[in-house]
Amino acid sequence: xxxxTQSPKYLFRKEGQNVTLSCExxxxxxxxxxxxxxxxxxxxxxxxxxxxxxxxxxxxxxGYSVSREKKESFPLTVTSAQKxxxxxxxxxxxxxxxxxxxxxxxxxxxxxxxx
Amino acid sequence: xxEVEQNSGPLSVPEGAxxxxxxxxxxxxxxxxxxxxxxSGKSPxxxxxxxxxxxxxxxxxxAQLNKASQYVSLLIRDSQPSDxxxxxxxxxxxxxSYQLTFGKGTKLSVIP
Numbered sequence: 070x071x072x073x074t075q076s077p078k079y080l081f082r083k084e085g086q087n088v089t090l091s092c093e094x095x096x097x098x099x100x101x102x103x104x105x106x107x108x109x110x111x112x113x114x115x116x117x118x119x120x121x122x123x124x125x126x127x128x129x130x131x132g133y134s135v136s137r138e139k140k141e142s143f144p145l146t147v148t149s150a151q152k153x154x155x156x157x158x159x160x161x162x163x164x165x166x167x168x169x170x171x172x173x174x175x176x177x178x179x180x181x182x183x184x
Numbered sequence: 185x186x187e188v189e190q191n192s193g194p195l196s197v198p199e200g201a202x203x204x205x206x207x208x209x210x211x212x213x214x215x216x217x218x219x220x221x222x223x224s225g226k227s228p229x230x231x232x233x234x235x236x237x238x239x240x241x242x243x244x245x246x247a248q249l250n251k252a253s254q255y256v257s258l259l260i261r262d263s264q265p266s267d268x269x270x271x272x273x274x275x276x277x278x279x280x281s282y283q284l285t286f287g288k289g290t291k292l293s294v295i296p
Binding site: 083100102104108109111112113117119128159161163171172173174175176177178 | 188193216218220226227228229230237272274276282283284286287288289
């Protein structure tokens with residue numbers, strides 16, 4: 070089955086800890102994205118990656134870091150510098166490199182809570 | 185600032201009626217437009233994409249695009265209680281752009 074797998078589904082973080090959210094896709098998509106969603110809010114872009122070993126900051130990158138060592142994987146680390154990390158984190162991917170008519174598909178999300 | 189605006193709702197329609205969801209965008213360079221459905225606590229699911237002016241129909245869903253007015257809409261015919269969800273409008277610029285900009289979503293409630 071092709072798809073995007075995020076893990077874990079729920080994650081609890083203590084103050085001052087770094088945590089890493091996993092995102093894996095087997096769709097052979099070039100581009101991958103991380104979004105954050107807060108209650109009643111739209112999705113805000115954290116980071117995106119067009120190809121392996123390259124990634125760009127989105128609108129709210131502060132306090133987050135990513136890597137793209139493999140085409141299939143785009144993990145997100147929420148660092149202690151992120152002051153308000155409690156949110157629903159969504160990973161997405163899309164095919165298409167030069168084509169603008171690309172559709173993005175989402176994983177099932179990780180709900181992060183600071184305790 | 186590139187923005188996508190949606191009425192947050194809730195929009196309530198009786199079962200069997202047509203639900204009309206609207207979205208406006210500010211970036212005239214936008215070329216791709218998407219509607220996602222998001223059930224409470226779940227991730228967004230792509231239901232429609234539209235790239236050129238006019239209507240695009242898929243089952244009970246019709247997407248309408250008017251680039252001159254910078255307006256995109258989603259019609260849901262014969263609304264069912266299972267259509268109750270938040271609908272997110274997403275907009276993307278042209279070739280070479282990978283960023284989707286999302287509206288905050290419209291919450292739809294279909295009343296049996």
